Amino acid sequence: MKVAAYYSNRDVQVKEMPIPEIGVNEFLLETRASGICGSDTMKGHREEKIEALRKQGKFWTPGHEISGIVVEVGENVFGRFGYSKGKRVFVTHHVNCGNCRPCRKGNPTQCREFKDINNFVPGGMAEYVKVGGRSVETGVIRLNDEMSYDQASFIEPLGTVVEMLKAKKQAYSKDDTVLVLGSGIVGILQIQYARARGVEKIFATDISEFRLKKARELGADYAFHADEYSPEKLRELNQGRLADWVIDCVGSDSVAEQAFKSFEPGGKIIGFAIPQKNSNPNIDRYKYCRDGYLYWPTYGASPEACQEAYELIRDGKINVNAMITHNLPLEDIAEGFRLASEGKECLKVIINPHMKKAA
Structure with a gap:
């Protein structure tokens, strides 16, 4: 089968490997659809892992926003869960154990198993993926x-948006003001979810006029170029008030x-976006110590958040079709990573591994 081999955003190759053999x-x-995630393109996010694999003569296959068709089923999987050939499914790559202290306290994405174990072999940018572990369960x-494979590939990224509130047992109010800093994929999902x-x-x-236009089309009341935004301007447009929620998607x-x-x-x-290593923002905490603010980073999407995301897309409450700018076959994955990493007139790039390359 064909698989993607990622070395950098400018060096993504297509290689051959055997179709994985499954166990019981x-x-x-x-794999019918596999979205390129912003984390896939982050310089420095996986450099050590990728370099270690390179030294072993191996490579990393990205892809965790996937959907497809079940084509082979282990004996115990069919008996326990009823999955059968031909079923159209979404599957998430990491799942919490349900038994550890974070899980028992309602923090599934802080489960060590959730963070450390990827249940996809080799990764979603491949014609076939072996799914095991708790992802099966x-x-x-x-x-x-009615749901297309492309739409289903948004379940995981939208799930991370849902998890942001679910993890802290928070909820929006009608009269809240939400400020989304950065209108890429997750930023626009944040806008639509709010x-x-x-x-x-x-x-x-945002810094891109293309993405600002999309932000306005898909729910933002005001979308500023980042160079023109200021808290003072927000006050002018918001009856003298700043934001109740500020979501950093950069x-x-x-x-x-x-x-x-x-x-x-x-x-x-x-802090929704993954910061670069050794980040050190200049924030005077004394200035805000009496303001009673809550700050939290967020990571991942629990199975429950993914289920809610699926229902939002299924019920037409989140328009993911309008976010897809490029569908590419696996053979064009290098072009896909170029588009996604440059982020010019591009929002969501979806790799369709069984799409035929245009002549």
Whole structure:
């Protein structure tokens, strides 16, 4: 089968490897859609892992936002869960154990097993993926007939947006003001999710006019170019108030600093994007010590969050079709990573491993 071999955003190759053999507790997925995640393109995020694999003559196959068709089923999988050949499914790559202290306290994405174990072999940017471990038990969602594979590939990224509130048992209120810093894929999913939950005032920023236009189309009341945004401008447009929720979907030090200047006393600041290593934003905590703010980073999507994300897409409350800018065959994955990493007139790139390359 064909698989992607990632070495850097400018060096993504297509290689051949045997189709994985499954055990009695596993199943084989024919991958129909695999989204390129922003974390896949982050310089420095996986450099050590990729270099270690390179020294062993191996490579990393990215891809965790996947959907497809079950084509082979282990004996125990069929007996316990009823999965059978031909079923259309979404599957998530990491699942919590359900038994450890974080799981018992309602923090599934802080489970060590959730963080450390990837249940996909080799990865979603491949024609076939072997699925095992707890992903077989609680990480599979059967798709209804109306949902496309491309739509289903958004379940995991939207699930991370759902998890952001679910993990801290928080909820939006109708009269909240939400500020989304960064209008890439997750930023626009944040905008749509806030709107779906009834928020009436949503502001967004970005450096790309293309993405700002998408942000406005998909729910932002105001979308500023990042160079033109200021807390003062937010106050002007928001009846003298700053934001109740500030969601950092960029991860840079400068945006983190901006987030802390943009919240109302008692507000919430969420570090949604993965920051670069050794990040050190200049934030004077003394200045805000009496403002009663909550700050938390967020990571991953529990099976429960993925289920809620599936229902939001299924019920038409989140428009993921409007976010897809490119569908590419696996043979064009190098072009896909170029597009996704440059982020110009591009939002979501989906790799369709069984799509035929254009002549």
